[in-house]
Amino acid sequence: MKGYDFEGPALELGALVRDDGTADPSARVRIPVRMMNRHGLVAGATGTGKTKTLQLMAEQLAGQGVPVFLADVKGDLSGLASPGKPGDRIARRAADVGQDWAPEGRATEFFSLGGVGEGIPLRATMSAFGPTLLSRVLELNETQESSLGLIFYFADTHGLPLLDLKDLIAVIRYLTDTPEALSGIGGLSASTAGVILRALVNFQAQGAEAFFGEPEFDVRDLLRTTRDGRGMISILELPAVQERPQLFSTFLMWLLADLFETLPEVGDPEKPSLVFFFDEAHLLFEGASKAFLRSITQTVRLIRSKGVGVFFVTQTPKDVPADVLAQLGARVQHALRAFTPQDAKALKATVSTFPASSYDLERLLTELGIGEAVVTVLSETGAPTPVAWTRLRAPRSLMAPSAPAVVQGVIAASPLLPKYGTAVDRQSAYEILAARLARQQEPEQEAPAKRPADRPERSERPAGAHPGSVLEEMLASKEFRSLARTAATALGREITRSIFGTARRRR
Numbered sequence: 183m184k185g186y187d188f189e190g191p192a193l194e195l196g197a198l199v200r201d202d203g204t205a206d207p208s209a210r211v212r213i214p215v216r217m218m219n220r221h222g223l224v225a226g227a228t229g230t231g232k233t234k235t236l237q238l239m240a241e242q243l244a245g246q247g248v249p250v251f252l253a254d255v256k257g258d259l260s261g262l263a264s265p266g267k268p269g270d271r272i273a274r275r276a277a278d279v280g281q282d283w284a285p286e287g288r289a290t291e292f293f294s295l296g297g298v299g300e301g302i303p304l305r306a307t308m309s310a311f312g313p314t315l316l317s318r319v320l321e322l323n324e325t326q327e328s329s330l331g332l333i334f335y336f337a338d339t340h341g342l343p344l345l346d347l348k349d350l351i352a353v354i355r356y357l358t359d360t361p362e363a364l365s366g367i368g369g370l371s372a373s374t375a376g377v378i379l380r381a382l383v384n385f386q387a388q389g390a391e392a393f394f395g396e397p398e399f400d401v402r403d404l405l406r407t408t409r410d411g412r413g414m415i416s417i418l419e420l421p422a423v424q425e426r427p428q429l430f431s432t433f434l435m436w437l438l439a440d441l442f443e444t445l446p447e448v449g450d451p452e453k454p455s456l457v458f459f460f461d462e463a464h465l466l467f468e469g470a471s472k473a474f475l476r477s478i479t480q481t482v483r484l485i486r487s488k489g490v491g492v493f494f495v496t497q498t499p500k501d502v503p504a505d506v507l508a509q510l511g512a513r514v515q516h517a518l519r520a521f522t523p524q525d526a527k528a529l530k531a532t533v534s535t536f537p538a539s540s541y542d543l544e545r546l547l548t549e550l551g552i553g554e555a556v557v558t559v560l561s562e563t564g565a566p567t568p569v570a571w572t573r574l575r576a577p578r579s580l581m582a583p584s585a586p587a588v589v590q591g592v593i594a595a596s597p598l599l600p601k602y603g604t605a606v607d608r609q610s611a612y613e614i615l616a617a618r619l620a621r622q623q624e625p626e627q628e629a630p631a632k633r634p635a636d637r638p639e640r641s642e643r644p645a646g647a648h649p650g651s652v653l654e655e656m657l658a659s660k661e662f663r664s665l666a667r668t669a670a671t672a673l674g675r676e677i678t679r680s681i682f683g684t685a686r687r688r689r
């Protein structure tokens with residue numbers, strides 16, 4: 183098997199299967215590690231071995247010093263933290279494919295979205311998330327989006343920190359009750375405010391509240407390696423994500439935008455800085471907004487030069503938007519079913535996406551055994567390798583969920599727990615406005631306004647102090663210039679988000 187003999191470090195997927203169905207352990211099917219930032223797809227019917235392929239790739243990447251991030255929807259990837267269980271079946275498979283199998287767990291971190299499920303909570307502040315991304319998530323039109331931008335700007339220049347969802351809701355309510363506050367910097371119509379408010383309340387009902395707030399997650403914590411040079415495997419536990427798809431896509435848009443902005447440009451490095459795996463990726467795309475699909479497509483295209491690889495794991499290639507599919511270098515296609523006419527159509531469609539080969543792929547794809555796949559990857563020169571019928575190696579980590587005590591132990595011992603474990607709800611827009619309201623309602627008991635230490639100086643500025651257009655004010659104002667200096671990252675984020683957000687207008 184010529185095409186799979188690469189020089190540099192590679193992931194060992196398995197052994198080539200001969201036409202008679204026996205494996206040839208001397209013909210190894212591999213992916214060069216340096217091509218892992220060229221993205222990939224693992225597809226196949228339920229129970230054919232997709233998740234185990236993901237596990238195999240993740241543990242080998244980590245073994246070669248590459249950090250991995252994966253979204254675990256079914257809870258079966260926590261096994262990466264525990265050594266596998268030896269047994270006859272694994273021994274047979276290992277002998278069959280020429281694998282030197284030994285049980286071995288990996289260094290892992292477990293995360294949850296804002297404390298839903300088990301793991302260190304991942305959070306972002308509302309202001310870091312920004313109006314552009316939020317507009318995408320809420321599917322706002324351009325008018326509503328610019329109004330939202332105005333609301334963020336108002337809050338920022340009036341000392342009303344937007345940390346969580348209730349801060350933003352409080353500011354919008356304040357602005358609809360006090361329309362004169364915005365005079366001089368353009369208006370916010372009551373109907374637009376109403377639309378945004380309703381969208382936010384719906385979003386809140388999906389559990390978004392838990393995601394927004396402090397302490398904010400630093401994406402660089404996903405890029406860690408252990409003292410012995412292994413990549414950390416970060417597992418996001420996503421139980422019941424089906425019921426909260428908007429929350430998941432929100433998080434993902436934030437994470438990818440943030441990584442994009444944080445990581446330096448590296449071109450095509452020797453090995454990736456991070457590899458993402460999305461198991462059950464159809465959940466990501468099903469019913470997703472056009473804006474979200476655009477962001478994902480754009481991100482997948484651009485993030486490669488930051489050394490980040492993205493692998494989608496799903497039932498059929500059709501689950502992945504065509505624009506994304508076209509950018510995926512590696513393909514690991516497990517068995518497909520051909521029970522119904524729709525199945526047959528999907529099968530034909532899948533076959534047509536593979537390069538020509540000597541296999542009768544339409545037949546082979548329905549006859550592949552469990553833990554077997556048809557593989558084509560990019561060689562070190564970037565050319566697709568020949569299609570290879572492959573029997574995959576067995577993961578060395580546990581092919582079942584880790585015991586709850588193991589997961590809890592990993593979380594308890596994590597250096598990230600003290601950093602992110604406890605939500606902080608410091609004084610922000612909601613509290614400030616609530617206090618203001620309380621003072622207005624009880625004027626005789628009015629207490630002297632106390633400025634908290636973390637409240638910025640610019641909060642003293644009265645509303646609508648700068649006449650003129652919004653843009654003029656933004657560019658000219660002292661607040662804006664100091665914002666640009668002191669909050670370079672927040673601004674950078676906004677710019678990144680604008681890049682992701684402008685695709686629609688360019689098209």
Ligand SMILES: Nc1ncnc2c1ncn2[C@@H]1O[C@H](COP(=O)(O)OP(=O)(O)O)[C@@H](O)[C@H]1O
Nearest residue numbers: 227228229230231232233234552553574575576
């Ligand atoms: N590479 C492999 N090595 C050993 N067993 C495997 C392998 N791939 C799949 N299996 C077996 O098949 C079962 C189903 O695999 P899984 O990856 O969970 O399927 P899918 O994710 O496609 O639904 C596993 O529990 C395991 O017993």
Ligand SMILES: [Mg+2]
Nearest residue numbers: 232233234461
């Ligand atoms: Mg699976």
